[in-house]
Amino acid sequence: MSSPFVFRPTASPQEAANWSRRQILATDLRAVVGRAYPRVTGLFREKSWVFFEIALPFLATSAFVFVYRAVQAPAEYIGFVVLGGAMTAFWLNVIWMMAQQLWWEKSQGNLELYFAAPMNIMSVLFGMAFGGFVMSSTRAVVVLVAASTVYGVAFAVDQWFLLIGVFLLTLAALYGLGMVLASLFLMWGREAWHLTNFLVEPVYFVSGLNFPIARLGIVGSLAIALLPLAVGLDAMRQLAFADAAYPLGTPSPEIEALILVAMTVVFLLLARWTLRILERLARQEGRLSIRWQ
Amino acid sequence: MSGSSQPLAIDVRGIRRVYNVKPTPIVALQGVDLEVEPGEFFGLLGPNGAGKTTLIKILTTLLLPSDGTAKIFGFDVERQTKQIRRIMNMVAGGEQSGYGILTVREQLWMFSQFYGLPSKDGWRRVDELVDAVGLGEQREQRVSTLSTGQRQKMNFARGLLNDPWIFFLDEPTLGLDVSAARSVRELVLAWKAAVPGRTVLLTTHYMAEADELCDRIAIVDHGRILALGTPDELKKRVQRESVFRLELDRLDGGPAALKRLPGVLSATAAAQDDGRERQTVEVNLTLEDDAALGTVVGALAGIGSHILALRKLEPSLEDVFVELVGRGFDEEPTDGEAADSEPPAPDTTPDPRDTAHEPGEREEEEAVV
Numbered sequence: 154m155s156s157p158f159v160f161r162p163t164a165s166p167q168e169a170a171n172w173s174r175r176q177i178l179a180t181d182l183r184a185v186v187g188r189a190y191p192r193v194t195g196l197f198r199e200k201s202w203v204f205f206e207i208a209l210p211f212l213a214t215s216a217f218v219f220v221y222r223a224v225q226a227p228a229e230y231i232g233f234v235v236l237g238g239a240m241t242a243f244w245l246n247v248i249w250m251m252a253q254q255l256w257w258e259k260s261q262g263n264l265e266l267y268f269a270a271p272m273n274i275m276s277v278l279f280g281m282a283f284g285g286f287v288m289s290s291t292r293a294v295v296v297l298v299a300a301s302t303v304y305g306v307a308f309a310v311d312q313w314f315l316l317i318g319v320f321l322l323t324l325a326a327l328y329g330l331g332m333v334l335a336s337l338f339l340m341w342g343r344e345a346w347h348l349t350n351f352l353v354e355p356v357y358f359v360s361g362l363n364f365p366i367a368r369l370g371i372v373g374s375l376a377i378a379l380l381p382l383a384v385g386l387d388a389m390r391q392l393a394f395a396d397a398a399y400p401l402g403t404p405s406p407e408i409e410a411l412i413l414v415a416m417t418v419v420f421l422l423l424a425r426w427t428l429r430i431l432e433r434l435a436r437q438e439g440r441l442s443i444r445w446q
Numbered sequence: 447m448s449g450s451s452q453p454l455a456i457d458v459r460g461i462r463r464v465y466n467v468k469p470t471p472i473v474a475l476q477g478v479d480l481e482v483e484p485g486e487f488f489g490l491l492g493p494n495g496a497g498k499t500t501l502i503k504i505l506t507t508l509l510l511p512s513d514g515t516a517k518i519f520g521f522d523v524e525r526q527t528k529q530i531r532r533i534m535n536m537v538a539g540g541e542q543s544g545y546g547i548l549t550v551r552e553q554l555w556m557f558s559q560f561y562g563l564p565s566k567d568g569w570r571r572v573d574e575l576v577d578a579v580g581l582g583e584q585r586e587q588r589v590s591t592l593s594t595g596q597r598q599k600m601n602f603a604r605g606l607l608n609d610p611w612i613f614f615l616d617e618p619t620l621g622l623d624v625s626a627a628r629s630v631r632e633l634v635l636a637w638k639a640a641v642p643g644r645t646v647l648l649t650t651h652y653m654a655e656a657d658e659l660c661d662r663i664a665i666v667d668h669g670r671i672l673a674l675g676t677p678d679e680l681k682k683r684v685q686r687e688s689v690f691r692l693e694l695d696r697l698d699g700g701p702a703a704l705k706r707l708p709g710v711l712s713a714t715a716a717a718q719d720d721g722r723e724r725q726t727v728e729v730n731l732t733l734e735d736d737a738a739l740g741t742v743v744g745a746l747a748g749i750g751s752h753i754l755a756l757r758k759l760e761p762s763l764e765d766v767f768v769e770l771v772g773r774g775f776d777e778e779p780t781d782g783e784a785a786d787s788e789p790p791a792p793d794t795t796p797d798p799r800d801t802a803h804e805p806g807e808r809e810e811e812e813a814v815v
Binding site for chain 1: 452465466484500503506507508509510519520521528529530531532533534535536538541542543544545547548552555556557558559560561562563564565571574575577578604606607608609611612636637640641643
């Protein structure tokens with residue numbers, strides 16, 4: 154007779170604890186899907202957020218469009234700012250819903266359940282990233298299409314594969330950075346809130362969100378070396394407006410794609426390392442087990 | 447090892463845990479030794495701050511001991527965390543885990559994925575458990591709209607998703623009303639009875655709960671195990687005399703009239719705590735042994751008192767605690783004793799921009815059993 158209290162019977166705890174590599178891998182992959190689920194579901198369940206996260210950035214982008222028109226800037230600048238406006242969705246998602254998230258999960262009591270489960274905790278971060286990517290993509294696509302249509306942006310793409318590749322690499326590096334920040338913010342505790350605020354406008358500025366980053370000179374070069382948003386946006390602008398008189402002073406898209414690959418690898422390794430350090434510290438100091446610490 | 451070749455379900459040796467907080471480090475556990483056999487329902491009973499939760503966090507691999515060793519079914523809590531996490535689960539009282547935006551089914555399915563259940567099996571398992579814990583009608587309801595009792599039933603279902611061999615329950619009925627608490631207790635017992643060898647470690651500060659559920663109990667205070675045994679064994683420690691409560695139609699001369707009888711150690715008027723006015727007299731009687739009761743009954747007949755009711759009073763676990771600690775279970779420690787093993791909590795305001803966080807989520811008003 155089947156009982157709800159007997160699901161996967163095992164002869165002994167030792168047998169139940171002995172997992173194959175395939176079982177371990179399958180669990181990690183399922184955990185990614187499991188953690189992405191609330192984000193993807195939330196996208197469709199809370200429609201008001203979709204409105205606010207699309208309408209407000211669209212207005213912010215529009216403001217820059219009108220400024221560029223008023224000063225009679227080259228037409229491609231309208232395209233630059235529309236592309237930047239679309240990419241803000243991902244950056245906001247990274248800092249609010251990746252970097253802040255573990256801290257919030259701890260305060261809700263979720264984090265200790267994640268650590269107490271048999272999956273690799275990196276799966277949770279990947280799940281958060283994947284779910285966040287789906288959420289932000291909706292917003293980014295709507296802003297891009299709406300603003301391009303309304304303001305008549307004409308894209309000129311010669312290398313579609315490279316453009317798509319750079320876009321995906323930018324997201325990989327961005328969410329990799331988000332994973333690193335998630336662990337760091339958790340260690341820094343309540344200061345994380347201020348850090349998040351600090352990472353909005355200054356990063357918009359040094360990433361050249363609303364203007365070509367080459368205009369920033371040495372600061373722009375530094376940003377390209379450190380910030381995925383800066384390097385990704387610069388490469389995408391060069392590729393999406395191939396016939397434009399793009400300001401000189403930044404590497405070619407191919408070089409920038411390589412920078413993004415390097416960033417992705419470094420951030421993912423760093424995320425894995427910081428998460429291990431975090432778990433060790435948490436178990437040593439009780440940061441996980443005591444919800445408010 | 448236990449009597450058979452099976453390792454102990456819990457084997458704790460000399461565990462100490464110190465929290466390095468300022469200005470003074472707090473010693474939460476001070477050299478705890480504990481052995482729990484497979485299949486036991488074991489209780490840790492103690493007041494807030496006794497060290498129960500710290501011990502459970504160490505056993506669930508969330509906290510490292512400062513000193514000593516602990517094993518779960520032979521797996522070391524420091525080095526073999528993955529193995530332990532595959533065979534255990536835990537539920538805490540007042541748990542607010544998960545995401546308010548999800549329905550009960552979705553939330554449980556999400557957690558099933560963390561334990562590696564294939565997606566379809568996960569949904570099937572969730573449906574079985576939702577029915578088993580009595581949440582069938584709420585299965586499509588958002589988590590944020592559940593009552594405290596419903597939420598705890600859902601947490602309990604979460605804890606059973608992976609068919610654990612050992613189940614850690616940290617104050618599982620905290621904040622539940624009488625009916626919900628009973629329901630949770632029945633579920634735990636039903637789950638445990640389904641497979642021999644399943645083990646439960648329960649921490650609680652509800653004496654009656656520990657008495658009802660546990661095969662053995664350790665009474666803990668200030669990070670030490672003060673006594674360990676079956677509930678009956680513990681109570682016998684403090685039962686040195688026979689205590690009876692008598693209800694009489696009248697008692698001329700009051701309880702003092704009984705005090706003079708041979709074998710009577712004390713006779714006092716019983717407190718009437720229900721507020722009703724009575725036409726009868728209630729007396730608490732402490733005798734050297736049960737044999738002295740005959741003398742009392744004879745003497746009462748001699749003075750024309752009729753016995754309306756007679757009840758032998760058994761010591762409670764609270765009596766055991768008072769005997770061991772020198773204060774009541776809910777009384778604050780005196781100066782010089784550490785009141786808590788955990789410092790006060792600062793405010794932790796969740797991020798209102800988090801979409802996973804349902805802004806409508808709220809703490810329920812809680813009625814303590």
